[in-house]
Amino acid sequence: MATRIGVVTFPGSLDERDAQRAIRVAGAEPVPLWHGDHDLRGVDGIVLPGGFSYGDYLRPGAIAAVSPIMTEIVEAANRGMPLLGICNGFQMLVEARLLPGGLIRNAHQQFIRRDQRLVVENAETVWTNRFETGEEIVIPLKNADGGYIADAETLDRLEGEGLVAFRYAGVNPNGSQRDIAGLTNERGNVVGLMPHPEHAVEPGFGPDTPEAMRSGTDGVRFFTSALHALADAAA
Template identity: 85%
Template sequence: MVRIGVITFPGSLDDRDAQRAVRFAGAEPVALWHGDHDLQHVDAIVLPGGFSYGDYLRPGAIASLSPIMTDVVDAANRGVPVLGICNGFQMLVESHLLPGGLIRNAHQQFIRRDQRLVVENADTAWTHQFSAGEEIVIPLKNGDGGFIADAETLNRLEGEGLVAFRYAGVNPNGSLNDIAGLTNERGNVVGLMPHPEHAVEAGFGPDTPQAMSSGIDGLRCFTSAVEALAARV
């Protein structure tokens, strides 16, 4: 069975939700601890949402220096799939696995909403079960979700197809180019602000035209990784 590790940091609050999403996707969730130098031979890694170290200094900055992140960076560079969700996205940026930065929302307020997204890159370990241009709905909750980068970096991201997800309808936090998520060139590292782990089970996800709380668009982020990893065996 595919084993996907979910790392808990001080202040993580969506680690159990991520483990649950991994289980729903048909893989075995493996709880990992930020202070260890041990990935327990997992096949993929999830950096969950939350407020690691109370978001002191910059969100994700202190967590990016945790002992296990050395191993995460090494694993990512070897091609191991790594997904960073919200605070995890911030860790990926702070660890330089993804470019740019994430700053306080433009309106200076924490926001939570069911957010429409457009899938821009459907050729990554975490997105290949989507279609490019497909619109999905994923819950969003952040206070420091504004993506920034210099003009050269933005041009490279757009030109090389490294934008994984883009906000549709409303830009909730002032992210440049409406960027909601990124991938690296290899396609194994993906970071996004919205929370796919909160849209994996009917009855507990976003509302859809079919029924209240029936949205499960987030599940495909995890089943994509499971399918990609199973294909390697």
């Protein structure tokens, strides 16, 4: 039986179909989930996709973080289920307190879209084990509220405990403190990041690379990492 990864749709989600496609490309079965339900449909992992849930009213991700299905998602994540939050999904994770800190308006006050270089800081999570620590990858980025913030004590703890999963390389596109692009929880099953790995899974549709235009596929390893971790756990 194929591994089943759920993708939640909220009002204003934009990238749930892309996330489903990425899961399929990686070799798993994508399972649509609805924000108003309390049923995770027996999935093995979950992706919270990018977009503008509830129009980013109040704060990006704040309303989605208290949607009905998030009760089950938080409980499942606390039990160890793999959970990936992408862009707006990352915002939901911090609003739900599954990851610390917050995300605010980009420092230059503008929406940004670019192919972003990242350094993999932690390659031992459920979602990053197919990478190497210190490896540089390129993942598309598109956000208006991607500036990561936290108090100094939290930032020091994240650094000291190896909970920074990704860091911006070359340029900090949104003013995130300490160039933080993504985080993991202590257990390594919950990961959130602002860039969009689901947009870099197939040649011809990803970021440009020195080899060819739109040939970047670094994003697919997020999803194959989860499949690898789930297979190991089941063995």
